Amino acid sequence: MSKLTPIPIDYSWAFSDKTIKDTSYITHGYYTYPAKFIPQLASKLINDYSEKNDIVIDPFMGSGTTIVESLVNSRVGIGTDINEIAYLLSKVKTTALNTSELTAAFDALYDELFLFASNGDAHTEIPIQNMQRIDYWFLPSQKKTLLNIFSKICLIENADVKDFFLIAFAQILKSCSIWLQKSVKPTRDHNKKKYEPILLFFQQAKRMIKKNEEFNKILPNEVKNNIERYRTVEYGDSRKLPCKSETAKLIVSSPPYVTSYEYADLHQLPLLWFGHLNDLSNYRKKYIGSAYRNRDDIDLKSATADDIISKLNKHKKSEEVKNYFADMLETFMEIRRVLKKGGKACIVIGNTEFNGVQILNAEVFQEQFENIGFRTDKVIHREIPSKMLPSTRNILTGQFTKKHDGDLKLAYPTEYIIVMEKL
Numbered sequence: 001m002s003k004l005t006p007i008p009i010d011y012s013w014a015f016s017d018k019t020i021k022d023t024s025y026i027t028h029g030y031y032t033y034p035a036k037f038i039p040q041l042a043s044k045l046i047n048d049y050s051e052k053n054d055i056v057i058d059p060f061m062g063s064g065t066t067i068v069e070s071l072v073n074s075r076v077g078i079g080t081d082i083n084e085i086a087y088l089l090s091k092v093k094t095t096a097l098n099t100s101e102l103t104a105a106f107d108a109l110y111d112e113l114f115l116f117a118s119n120g121d122a123h124t125e126i127p128i129q130n131m132q133r134i135d136y137w138f139l140p141s142q143k144k145t146l147l148n149i150f151s152k153i154c155l156i157e158n159a160d161v162k163d164f165f166l167i168a169f170a171q172i173l174k175s176c177s178i179w180l181q182k183s184v185k186p187t188r189d190h191n192k193k194k195y196e197p198i199l200l201f202f203q204q205a206k207r208m209i210k211k212n213e214e215f216n217k218i219l220p221n222e223v224k225n226n227i228e229r230y231r232t233v234e235y236g237d238s239r240k241l242p243c244k245s246e247t248a249k250l251i252v253s254s255p256p257y258v259t260s261y262e263y264a265d266l267h268q269l270p271l272l273w274f275g276h277l278n279d280l281s282n283y284r285k286k287y288i289g290s291a292y293r294n295r296d297d298i299d300l301k302s303a304t305a306d307d308i309i310s311k312l313n314k315h316k317k318s319e320e321v322k323n324y325f326a327d328m329l330e331t332f333m334e335i336r337r338v339l340k341k342g343g344k345a346c347i348v349i350g351n352t353e354f355n356g357v358q359i360l361n362a363e364v365f366q367e368q369f370e371n372i373g374f375r376t377d378k379v380i381h382r383e384i385p386s387k388m389l390p391s392t393r394n395i396l397t398g399q400f401t402k403k404h405d406g407d408l409k410l411a412y413p414t415e416y417i418i419v420m421e422k423l
Contacts, residue, residue: 039065060081067093092160092167172204349416
């Protein structure tokens, strides 16, 4: 890749003919997850660069797209994520449950919750840790109903079934809060339309049960009957992958961007309810590129990265960018450990801009890989027809925004797939 010779866009990788129904097929439609790549993209990379029973890894598994598509295509899927909601979602999306058991649990919840709706009494056996923060986002009447739903779900004995309904619960939280509905930033809307939590919950659970049935039908029997051999999903760091050295054939991943702690904001409602978020500022510290760490001790192994940081000229953002590239380099070194010789790493990433400085993520990643024992196999430049990220950034602050004026620019209109081969 060259900064002086732009790579033409390959429109075949946009999958622009795919509808929302196509991209949310089977379990991919369980939960609205920000910045996820579509399953058709993951599936094509998996089929282009691996064979059946090969190990495919996603170090930043997010909503579990790569893992689901690995299983569907008879590969061994391994994934990690530092976000608890991502881990739970990936686990649920890759678990093909018995439909009759799900339906029985659905019916039991239905009877219990509509009984509550008729008599107005909530029985909340499950304690919530950060109720003050929940009160900030939920009106008292909505909170009372949500507490009852959450309490009833937590009493389900089968852990997989309970987790399934927890994801249905997580999906309705934004609608049932005063979080501005069309905003990905934490903004309150006191005039927001009031939704009925019980109705939304059962509508979502019903949709998910149908999608679970579809997943059961499409998942190969060999995978379904040996899921523990074919699937490993863990809550953990991308720099400590749960895989033996030199055993994986392929990496397919869309890493977080600079200031990835913004994802903590996007997930804070379910994180609050599930007891993972007591202090948002401290929670952000664990994310890739956290500004709270000093990484002066590491060689970024990229002249482009050094140039970008120099141009930012001691701005606060320069420390975040340096930490981000340092954390990503450590992840790439872990990728080198787990990949077989000749194995491929397919990294989906876009470039952006801050304060007039081009943040050339794709170029930096390519240089880092080449400097730790990889060669560039291919670089694909693709258009992003629809990716759930705020569409614009303020060119001065670098922060996502939903407004449109002269100080803004499109955040990620296109992105790159860099395909690197281990030497």
